Amino acid sequence: MYGEKIPSTTSVCSFPLRSKQAQFDQDLSEELILANELRLAVHRGGGSIDPEKNFELRARLSPLKLPYSRVQRILKECELSERNQHTYSIPMDYGRQLVAMVCKIRTDNLSNLKLRLASLLRQNKTRFFNRHLFNETGLIEATLPSKTPLSFEEFNQTLRTDALWCKATDSAITDLGKGSVLFKCRPLDLQEVTYKLRQCNYKIINKEVGHCPNKPLVDLNDRQMARYQEFRTALLQDEDVVKIYDNVRVQ
Incomplete structure (x- = not known):
């Protein structure tokens, strides 16, 4: 019901029928658009509805301000549609x-x-x-929050030291201002390297088994x-x- 009932025994105030229909159509349209965006994020993120495993979905969910029950219902429907993918x-x-x-x-x-x-x-x-x-390669995009700005040389040295300790095979600065970096590793080491990077205070943005030119x-x-x-x-x-x-x- 879209009408608002006034506490009275003599009168009831409600919106005209056209306003009700317009509001209903708008809500339905917005939910359909949202459902399609979430479905695409689940699809392109590998089929998982777990934001910790699906970075595409996590990025899409972060700005949402919708009831938890509605989002979960949409994600369950997405999960069902992804089973044969x-x-x-x-x-x-x-x-x-x-x-x-x-x-x-x-x-x-x-x-x-x-x-x-x-x-x-x-x-x-x-x-x-x-x-x-191309070779299959573990790719980890991350950021290193720093209280004090680091020069390129200092940041690069930190990166090399951390990459060695975390068993990464290569590392590169992708955005010095934002502290964005890219680590590469063997595909089988992806989970271990990610875990060690978190221990070094890196915030993981995305991880995947990708392909790098040889x-x-x-x-x-x-x-x-x-x-x-x-x-x-x-x-x-x-x-x-x-x-x-x-x-x-x-x-």
Whole structure:
């Protein structure tokens, strides 16, 4: 009921029927939009409805101000719809071997997805092909909150020391101002390295088994980069394409 009853034995005040319907339609529309956003976060985050395991979902839930029961109902429905989904890492070759890629895909029908993408791939001279230019790698994005600003040299030294103690194979500063860093490790060591980084006071933003190039990165000119970015954007429009790894040097 959307009418508000006034404590009286003689009169009752309520909103007109049109206002009731408009409010109902708005609430329903907002919930449908929210449900789709949460479903996409669950889907692209690996299918888990646990925010501690699904970083896509955790990022989407953090600004929400909705009743707990409503969110849980939506997430349970998402979990049911994800039961038949599988995650694949599909190698691709863009622009006649100009760029090597690995697409992380989550779908219940891989053949259908490939048919759906066929036109886009054909237009961009792209094919499903493995040139064996990537290695599976544990990737951990984190931040190191610091009370006092560190210089690049100091931060880099701290990073190297912590990476050695945590059994990470590599580390890099991604944003000095925000204290953002990236650690790499063997896939089997991902959980252990993550645990040790938390002990060193790092805040874990994301962790995954991803793909890193094992050959030198490719340099694209401005025109090539613009076309490639357009292709990447179009590819990521498909909700089953979760993430793209490539061997392109960031300009």
